[in-house]
Amino acid sequence: MLNVFIDPMRIVKPYIALIVLLQLIISGCEIDQKEILPEDGFVKIYNHPDEELALFPESVLELSGGGYILISAVKDENADIEYPYTSLVRTSSTGEVMWTMDYEWYAPTSRLLFQNGSVGFVAMNQQFDAYVILVDPANGTVSDQQALELTMPLYSYMDDQGNLVVLGYDFVTRSSWISKYNGNFQLERSNMLPVNTDLEYLVQRHLNKMGQDYPFFIGEFSNSSGSGYFVNCFNNYTLRTVFLDGTSLSATGDIYSFQTEEGISSILQKSGSLFGLTSYYEGNNYIIPGSEIDVLSSGNIKDLPADPLYELTYKAAVMAGSFSADDNEFALFISQTNDNSLVIYQYALESDSLVNTHVREFDQRVEVRDFIQTEDEGIAILAGTFILGKYQRPLLIKLPLTLFVPEEE
């Protein structure tokens, strides 16, 4: 009886040493792990021990020498000024804090910019006047500041040519205010888009972090219809994405929605007239991974075929951007879900096909604020989280490139 068992084992026995050797080699490779570096992927939460501070992260920038700079708006419950002040955190390439610096500039806007070796941000003084402030990335000291001749800055963006484009709100004329500056921050062109109603209270509550956080943003497009900027702002009673001519800043087209309760939460140009965008309406979120949009005409957001994203939080902020991995181009839409997860939708850039969905669960609520592709082709995501469910703090997540490279079938 036992021979049935023993005889095959006798046959196998000479190969056991080989199998054991192979197992040891495989184990040795797994133990080695030298190719995995700490800066490839990490999670960091930046805590301030003062419970009365709430930190609202705005933007992240990778420095050429390695490491990151994060900008946050800091809301102090006991402060006399209701608007949050600015705080910068410089980290190493593995996310450890190197220095922090607070500035008496209020309601800093996304995004951080890098100009002539200095890190810059746009914020306002107590009189709502917008300034660009440049700091030395080595220690955070202010090296320069310039008035932007614009009020209530809501978003800032540096284009591929090094020009600064800033969205503000003019409470006198009740208009969205878009200005373009050259590399020396000299005003080149400005345009007012009338809102036709008084939304100053909503804008104030957006700036002082007391009300709804509106998805104001600026981006660039270029196709056969011309090149220019798309700006998400208040215009003609609604929250609307306006396409502007790159030179004159005059509006060429737009996508409008229902008043301020509906809107586009993110948009990116995929190629030519193909755009990918996300939107929200009555608390639900939608994605339009690829749609032909005419930047020279006006259209209703409801005319675009959209897929619902029920998993996303109420009026979820979504960060959209292109991403290259191993010579493949993708469009990423990053947001947060109702079950405290951060979610990344990875679409092919040239089409509307979904390549992958990545989810990272957290103990507490997270709110995505910004992301960048890093020099090592991974991505760094800046979000806000709530330590113990109550203290709002910045969260920086670095994900490796390997996560986004599609598996070969």
Add this chain to the structure above:
Amino acid sequence: MFYLRGILFPGDKTYFPFLRLKQVNATFLHKICFEKVRRTEITLFILLGLLLTNSIQAQESGFLNQLRIGFGGGANMAHIIDLEPYNVYEDLTGTTYTNGYTEVFQNLGNQYFVQIEWFNKYLLLILKPGTYTYRFSKLNEVVFSSETVEQETPYLLRYFSIPLEARYSFDMQRLRPYAGGSVAYSNLLGSLDASTATFIKPKFTAGAVAGTYIDLRYVILDLNMGYHFGLHNVTNKADRFETGRGDTFAQDDIMLNELQINLSILFSLQKQKHYSNVECFY
């Protein structure tokens, strides 16, 4: 197919080990568990086969009287050596937060194994394949002005290990004390606990053992104690932050040392010698 958390994402087509997707196919999950159990069974089957083959061969070649087989179990205490800490929390005012592991005497685990011994007059070679379970916790703190929050995250790691021991024993009639060295290869068994992903599968250890045999005529007891040094980092560097609870902590680079106390019962395959005439009153 059903969804563990009730959410369907548009891209839930591919599973990525770096981030945990919510969509889980229950059948698939069971299959994985079944596969893991089957793999362990196959390994045990092969080992048993080898043992029997050796036994038969030993019998044929007259080695039977040099073999002993038995089983044993015992307790262990995991001694975590922190090679490089990784803390999720960074304090913006420069304060350093506690980030470490529980002390050795708090980490009580256990093991069960089959014991196979080959011996000559003083030298013994022992294989102790079995299941070795280790328990320890990660300790983290977050400091606020009016409170310090301490977090403890427990771990349970279950390995299938094959320790090989070489012992030199001293003949003291019924007692045969010994001392020796040990090397072991271990493989981390699967678990539904997501935090297990923060550890690599293989583990190599080496250490020293000491103890004594107690000859009870028909069976032999082996009382054994050993300290085993981890030979490498057991943390999975790629997934050190995939603790299943993303914003609480990260797994440090650690070595898993262990203190073991075991008791085994051994059966000789050949009739035992009699040590004394005192018992032979018949």
